[in-house]
Amino acid sequence: MIGFRLSAQLPPEPRRVNDTVVQRFDHVYEVDPALMREHVQQHDFPAWDTRRIVDSRWEHLAWMHAHWADSVVSGEELMSSGE
Amino acid sequence: MTATLVTDPVIDELIGICGTDNVFADRSSRVNRARVPAPFPVHRWAEHVPDVVVLPTTAEQVSEVVKLANRHRIPVVPRAGGTGLTDGAVPLRHGIVVDVKLMNRILEIDLDDRTVTVQPGINMLKLNEELQKHGVIYPDDPASYPCSLVGGRIGTSGWSLIGGRYGHTRDLVISFQIALPTGELIWVGDGGGRKVRKSSTGYQLKHLFMGHQGTLGIVTEAVLELVPRPEAEFAAFFSYPDYETAWRSTGALAKSGLATLAGVVLFDEWKLDYLRRDDEAYIPQSDDVRCVVATAMYGTTDEVRPGARRLLRIGQETGGAYLGDEISQGDWASRHDRYATPLHGRLRDGQVVPMSWHCEDASINWSKLPQMRREWHDIVARLGDRFRIFDDWGMFAYTNGAFKPWGDYLTEIDVGIWEQELDDASWDAWVTAKRDIAAVAIAHGGSISACHGACRAGEVDLVPAELGGGWDVMKKVKRVLDPLNIMNPGKYLLDQAYEGDPA
Amino acid sequence: MSSTERAQGPTGGTDDGPGTAEFVQEWRNAAYNCYSSGHKFCREVCPVMQVTRNEVHTPTAFHANVVAMEQGLLSIEDVARDYVHCTQCGACELRCPNTLYTGDFYRFRTRTVQLVKAVRALAVDQGIHQPGWQRWVEETDRQRSEPVLGEVPVSQEHVADWAAGLNLPVGGETILFCDCEGAFHRTSVPRAAAMLLKAAGVEFGLMREQWCCGGPAAEMGYTDRAREFARHNVDDWRAVGARRIIVFDPHDYITFTEDYPAWFGDDYDFEIVLFVELLAELVRDGRIQLTRPVDRTVTYHDACRLNKRKGVHAAPREILRAVPGLTFKDVDHVTQWSYCSGAGGGLPIERPDLTAEISRRRVERAADLGVDTLVSACVWSERPLTEQGGKRDDPIQVLDLLEIVALSAGLAEEPA
Ligand SMILES: Cc1cc2nc3c(=O)[nH]c(=O)nc-3n(C[C@H](O)[C@H](O)[C@H](O)COP(=O)(O)OP(=O)(O)OC[C@H]3O[C@@H](n4cnc5c(N)ncnc54)[C@H](O)[C@@H]3O)c2cc1C
Numbered sequence A: 001m002i003g004f005r006l007s008a009q010l011p012p013e014p015r016r017v018n019d020t021v022v023q024r025f026d027h028v029y030e031v032d033p034a035l036m037r038e039h040v041q042q043h044d045f046p047a048w049d050t051r052r053i054v055d056s057r058w059e060h061l062a063w064m065h066a067h068w069a070d071s072v073v074s075g076e077e078l079m080s081s082g083e
Numbered sequence B: 001m002t003a004t005l006v007t008d009p010v011i012d013e014l015i016g017i018c019g020t021d022n023v024f025a026d027r028s029s030r031v032n033r034a035r036v037p038a039p040f041p042v043h044r045w046a047e048h049v050p051d052v053v054v055l056p057t058t059a060e061q062v063s064e065v066v067k068l069a070n071r072h073r074i075p076v077v078p079r080a081g082g083t084g085l086t087d088g089a090v091p092l093r094h095g096i097v098v099d100v101k102l103m104n105r106i107l108e109i110d111l112d113d114r115t116v117t118v119q120p121g122i123n124m125l126k127l128n129e130e131l132q133k134h135g136v137i138y139p140d141d142p143a144s145y146p147c148s149l150v151g152g153r154i155g156t157s158g159w160s161l162i163g164g165r166y167g168h169t170r171d172l173v174i175s176f177q178i179a180l181p182t183g184e185l186i187w188v189g190d191g192g193g194r195k196v197r198k199s200s201t202g203y204q205l206k207h208l209f210m211g212h213q214g215t216l217g218i219v220t221e222a223v224l225e226l227v228p229r230p231e232a233e234f235a236a237f238f239s240y241p242d243y244e245t246a247w248r249s250t251g252a253l254a255k256s257g258l259a260t261l262a263g264v265v266l267f268d269e270w271k272l273d274y275l276r277r278d279d280e281a282y283i284p285q286s287d288d289v290r291c292v293v294a295t296a297m298y299g300t301t302d303e304v305r306p307g308a309r310r311l312l313r314i315g316q317e318t319g320g321a322y323l324g325d326e327i328s329q330g331d332w333a334s335r336h337d338r339y340a341t342p343l344h345g346r347l348r349d350g351q352v353v354p355m356s357w358h359c360e361d362a363s364i365n366w367s368k369l370p371q372m373r374r375e376w377h378d379i380v381a382r383l384g385d386r387f388r389i390f391d392d393w394g395m396f397a398y399t400n401g402a403f404k405p406w407g408d409y410l411t412e413i414d415v416g417i418w419e420q421e422l423d424d425a426s427w428d429a430w431v432t433a434k435r436d437i438a439a440v441a442i443a444h445g446g447s448i449s450a451c452h453g454a455c456r457a458g459e460v461d462l463v464p465a466e467l468g469g470g471w472d473v474m475k476k477v478k479r480v481l482d483p484l485n486i487m488n489p490g491k492y493l494l495d496q497a498y499e500g501d502p503a
Numbered sequence C: 001m002s003s004t005e006r007a008q009g010p011t012g013g014t015d016d017g018p019g020t021a022e023f024v025q026e027w028r029n030a031a032y033n034c035y036s037s038g039h040k041f042c043r044e045v046c047p048v049m050q051v052t053r054n055e056v057h058t059p060t061a062f063h064a065n066v067v068a069m070e071q072g073l074l075s076i077e078d079v080a081r082d083y084v085h086c087t088q089c090g091a092c093e094l095r096c097p098n099t100l101y102t103g104d105f106y107r108f109r110t111r112t113v114q115l116v117k118a119v120r121a122l123a124v125d126q127g128i129h130q131p132g133w134q135r136w137v138e139e140t141d142r143q144r145s146e147p148v149l150g151e152v153p154v155s156q157e158h159v160a161d162w163a164a165g166l167n168l169p170v171g172g173e174t175i176l177f178c179d180c181e182g183a184f185h186r187t188s189v190p191r192a193a194a195m196l197l198k199a200a201g202v203e204f205g206l207m208r209e210q211w212c213c214g215g216p217a218a219e220m221g222y223t224d225r226a227r228e229f230a231r232h233n234v235d236d237w238r239a240v241g242a243r244r245i246i247v248f249d250p251h252d253y254i255t256f257t258e259d260y261p262a263w264f265g266d267d268y269d270f271e272i273v274l275f276v277e278l279l280a281e282l283v284r285d286g287r288i289q290l291t292r293p294v295d296r297t298v299t300y301h302d303a304c305r306l307n308k309r310k311g312v313h314a315a316p317r318e319i320l321r322a323v324p325g326l327t328f329k330d331v332d333h334v335t336q337w338s339y340c341s342g343a344g345g346g347l348p349i350e351r352p353d354l355t356a357e358i359s360r361r362r363v364e365r366a367a368d369l370g371v372d373t374l375v376s377a378c379v380w381s382e383r384p385l386t387e388q389g390g391k392r393d394d395p396i397q398v399l400d401l402l403e404i405v406a407l408s409a410g411l412a413e414e415p416a
């Protein structure tokens, strides 16, 4: 079954990307938690919420393209089709 | 000082004009109409609380409210979206806030003569959701596209991201109705016809009544331009190893003469460092990506595709490397509504703190960009040396001309300020820095503001210097049209217009 | 709507009631995070704002008030009523750039819904009650279910009347939780749910004694009461050895996946299954056969708590596309971030006029598409939507997704 389980919401341990950025999920960057200790504390962030935000972001950007124009021309395609 | 002028009988009169449901004198309504983004220092909030708020629904109500204010000599402050970045909608003398948000109706869509007539409280994104059903849009596209309103766009004479293709607010608003500071309703445009784009009759009053930050009246209705909804969009982002190359490439792209070109933006090294803090598009970029230039095109597919090929070629021939579709398309789509979020803020030890975003904008010619950029960063660096609450968020330069985007640039330096720690000393230092930033713009033959207006503390002091003899004319106009100094008093140093007046 | 009583002086003094200081301390950074942005990207997606256009009903004001309280400019008395104007749909906090662009990066996002609940709770703690909500919660306390108006009298005795004749067992590993509005008002929805589960061969039972989930009481600020209901329900689940709870109401889904974990911590080890997601799987796997054509032209109303608050929008569409005979005119789920029925967050109890207007606008948007039916997946939305749909010259019928699926699966007959 496809359900919510609290125990499954714990994010994986982060691995380091660079001095200030880490990664817990593929393609999702996060701030090094050490930088959010003194002045702003991070929220308790269940895994579903990270996924929801990341997906919503891309969906919103796709919506914006569609809001402004019927189609989006791809630079990569233009360059590979050459002249 | 004027707080006592709004007495209960005045409120009764306001209720008589706007209706019981649309007059608010409770504390929450007033405190929440005192501010706009990143405003005055938070500890001075109480100084800006208006006495009463009205939400009129018709032009006649607006007119009556302004006439009442003249009778009682009560200040009036127009408020639209409350997103303005020069504190235009912040009351300096308390008084009546005329909030136009309930005036958000579309009055007419004219597909023959290509206009849409609206009330001033409508938002552009919402308007375009309706317009796109008819194959047209109203292309005023600030980065506050989903939240600023037409009335505020006119009040500030705003700048649009895609103005290089479609023009800016002043080019897109054809005519409008405005309640003058004494309350009379008039229409202004290019000449008299409400849907006429070009006229040589009489003085060109449309420009006079735009960008005045609510000091010359309240717009109550506007006729706006319709353009065909674009068939195609193209965005290309290029990277460069150094500023000099990126700057030259920006010039070449902007001068390409491609009619579908909507804008060219140059992000400098500081901006890149800042974007690398938390932006998924920039974190993975290699270290030799030091500057980025973004371009966008809109139009018919038949124009955009060949134009895009040409644009890619110019970008590459002038030293740019195409950054790929994902960042080009993704980052561009986020420009219509994205701005600094507070957690971009960093102390010098790297700790994250919530900072508010202050952007200083100016109009600067292309040839002057490299030099003034150095001077601006130096000002902010000195500020940061003294107070840890300031953070340089980098600069961009963005094509500024309407339809011919090559001569001058909206140039912006973004500064994060940790307002929780703000005190009088750091505020004063900030105001001084703003004045210095404005002075640099003027010294390089530019203008203090390309889009927001220049009436915040600091830069406003230099408005007379920038305008020269024009400043005297501005004061005379203000005094003639607003004899009692009712409309948004205290803004733009315009109290000087009344100096020598018997009180 | 208006409030023209004059505040004392331009700034006024404020009298911090009990708990205000702790509240301000807890929300201080979150409030500054919005205050220092103040750009109001949230405004035009807010269903209440779209109607009232009154800035004190914006998330911007909801956050700024906390800063104003810290500055001594406002007190809870000044603002408590403003916070009634929220359906807790979640549009604003998702649309906020501090969530949408950077929430995942910083693991820190805008939480307007939580803030609204916290302010309402602070008001209740200080004895500031909204009369409708107070009555509602007291009634719920007495009857163990919300005082929804329906055919069936609300009481513990009648809580399972909706299942009459279905011979559903009590207890077991999998429990079907039936929301109050479904149990007492729109009983066709839980009946459809139960019949679909049976048809698919899913074993399940009902609770021994089902109480309100507690979510609404928590939404209105009565947190202690809410937790009592929650405690009872969790105990009842444990007592029958339940491990899995199936819910069809999005409000219950939120309560069980957000409030209960916050209240019970790591001990809370139930699997919470959302009916539409399960249903999409059952249809996909052929365990439910949709064979009977449904001759309707429909559009789907994205339930706010699914779409905006949980990111669930694909499953309902997948199901609708699998119904034979149906003409489905979809409006994408991002556009629907700014849609709402107005039925959530206690708004219909305190501001029925606003709920009605929000619903009217939603139904009008459906009508613009030329549909005859608006399909929802939220039983609470269906009452105001149905009312507005029925008032039109060209009436729009409102059906629950489960009702449509039950029709197509041959488990129910077309409503008259
Ligand atoms: C995230 C963000 C991005 C932004 N990006 C841009 C951008 O790209 N380009 C740009 O130009 N600006 C930008 N701005 C600034 C701001 O959005 C614009 O200045 C906008 O035009 C203000 O509109 P508003 O409706 O919010 O007006 P308000 O802030 O309410 O008012 C602005 C001024 O106009 C006056 N005014 C309001 N209504 C009326 C009326 N009916 N008649 C006469 N005067 C009136 C007010 O008194 C005030 O002086 C941005 C702001 C933010 C927060």
Ligand code: SF4
Binding pocket: C033, C034, C035, C037, C038, C039, C040, C041, C042, C043, C059, C060, C063, C092, C095, C096, C097, C098, C110, C112
């Ligand atoms: S809630 Fe978010 S979008 Fe709304 S004003 Fe605050 S920071 Fe901006």
